[in-house]
Amino acid sequence: MAKIELLNITKRFGKFTALDNVNLEIKDNEFFVLFGPAGAGKTTLLNTVAGLVMPEEGLVKFNGEIMNKVDPSHRNVAMVFENYALYPNLTVYENIASPLRSPLYKKDDATIDKEVHRVAKILRIDHLVERLPSQLSNGQKQRVAIGRALVRNPNVFLMDEPIAHLDAKLRHHMRSELKEMQSSFNSTVIYVTHDFLEAVSLGDRIAIINEGKIVQVGTREEVYYTPCNEFVATLVGEPEINLVDGRLVVDNGKYYVEVMQKGYLMPLPENSGIIKKLVDSGITEYHLGFRPNNVKYTFQKQDGLLRGTVYSFESIGNKAVLIAKIGDQFLRMIAPNDLQVKLDQDVYVELPISKATFFNAQTTQFIGTSDEAAIYRLVQEQLSKGVQ
Structure with a gap:
């Protein structure tokens, strides 16, 4: 069991900077997820903790002790790889037992068997x-690989996309298994994934990494409801968040946001606090984020709604993704998978301004949400209930 600190970690491969001044603190017994796209630096960071990669700059600490010059074999870490890495000539028993037969961690036969x-x-x-x-x-091979890590009591478990090669049904099953096994780990876990569902279902906290930099660290609720920028907002969520252009408009002392079509104004909630943030930002051009499950639609013509056409309809199991084209922009919405719809037919869309997330159009940084009090209450409720 260990508290792990990464202080100003920088790692270069030639002219390429794989890790750029990374700072992280991982709590003792925490299930910590490194989440990001391919090539973001997740595996390099994991290997740095294991001692397989030496950083040019920065410190790696376990429980306050500097580990930079400690050999990987003496860091007491257990790794689970994407490709299982089992000994093909050994039985399941011997594969799991192999760490306890090594010269460094050698145990007697009775302890090994137990x-x-x-x-x-x-x-x-x-x-x-x-x-x-x-x-x-x-799936059984992956459990053996995990078992080989669990058989001893390491300072930290390092898991590098351990279920990435499994089929969709088995991945879902293994996510449930890993979640159930968290209480059995009794140790710190650093888990690498590029899968959003894995990240939010497993992690106590999530660190989002991109191009070697830590973009945001937080709980699943924090990174979903209050993403620090547009990159995080688009990465966290399935289907992807809708981002539309918006412009602040003031008319007779009231504040509106003009979106999608010229003259389509949505009044901002007067008591939300977002108006002050928008005014204080000093700009009038924004990007507004709307989660697909919050966007409403109808095929009946209604005044006050955005008119578009059906661009695509994709059934994904118990739900479907309906994409509408409005002007030169596309909006994703959640629909029933048995919805009868034709391509290019008219669709009328309502954007819920009360659930909008605002980003600076120039920097893509998070500004605020329309109803921050409601978002805060929702986050706290979900945290208290353990909702995933």
């Missing part, structure tokens, strides 16, 4: 211990 069966039972593979890896499914 620990292997304990871990196998947790992972529900106790009936497979005599099989070879070639006789296992991919």
